[in-house]
């Protein structure tokens with residue numbers, strides 16, 4: 001019987017997010033500190049004898065063809081075909097066990113895609129380098145490369161120019177304020193701070209957590225009062241921030257016990273997670289890379 005490989009797709013937090021410039025193409029250049037955390041979706045990959053890419057358990061509301069796991073598998077299959085025209089590309093049956101909220105700023109979809117790229121590179125024995133896979137991943141989304149590289153990182157560009165960093169690893173309380181944020185609308189908002197002067201990585205790291213902030217926060221709070229309310233609530237216990245363009249907000253605690261205590265109260269109002277900060281991705285641990 002063909003065995004299924006189950007691999008984690010961890011979440012990320014943006015512990016600092018500066019927007020430094022709007023580009024000609026409308027996209028924005030960022031400086032961000034990505035930290036991986038230990039809450040994950042699980043992706044199942046079962047190799048097939050034919051060339052089909054099948055998604056068994058998907059996600060309601062996302063058509064299979066649009067699902068980032070299917071798009072990642074197709075991208076890899078097409079890349080392989082292009083360079084190995086004589087070889088029949090292999091297929092895979094995929095499944096997703098979703099725990100990360102969608103569109104929450106935790107990068108779940110991007111992480112799912114990265115797990116498929118690395119998992120299939122392993123199963124199909126393609127031997128593509130991590131750098132090559134990260135470049136392919138960028139075609140699927142700006143947050144895919146950091147998950148492919150598998151380490152907390154300082155990022156520039158739209159998030160693809162990565163330098164691995166080692167961050168502190170506190171326990172985080174993460175809340176989902178229950179609204180869905182349009183990333184495009186936040187980036188188009190005339191009031192968005194989009195001219196923060198670039199800083200060096202060394203300076204960002206030297207300043208540490210008390211100096212880290214997210215340039216999207218003011219606009220997001222104004223547009224989405226439930227996010228402002230969640231930030232105000234969490235700020236009563238520890239300095240709190242938005243991840244990405246939201247909707248999730250988070251705060252760091254020194255111990256698991258302290259985080260759990262706040263999470264117990266928070267969970268009366270919002271979906272809540274306690275997550276440990278990581279530097280290395282559990283996906284890379286699982287693949288032994």
Ligand SMILES: C[C@](O)(CO)[C@H](O)COP(=O)(O)OP(=O)(O)OC[C@H]1O[C@@H](n2ccc(N)nc2=O)[C@H](O)[C@@H]1O
Pocket residue numbers: 014026027028029030032105141142143158159183184185187243244245
């Ligand atoms: C802000 C972050 O969460 C930081 O981790 C991510 O860069 C967002 O990445 P994402 O959710 O994959 O966003 P995308 O789906 O690529 O972008 C949605 C829309 O937001 C705007 N956008 C996004 C990223 C970026 N660096 N500049 C932008 O202006 C663009 O209008 C884009 O059409």
Ligand SMILES: Nc1ncnc2c1ncn2[C@@H]1O[C@H](COP(=O)(O)OP(=O)(O)OP(=O)(O)O)[C@@H](O)[C@H]1O
Pocket residue numbers: 059062066067068069096101102103104105106107108109110111112113143183244245246
């Ligand atoms: N496998 C997938 N998992 C989650 N979302 C997916 C997936 N495939 C496609 N999508 C689509 O991608 C959108 C963004 O998902 P994702 O969970 O990555 O957002 P996010 O956490 O806000 O990420 P980011 O921090 O990169 O903005 C979803 O709203 C959904 O429509």
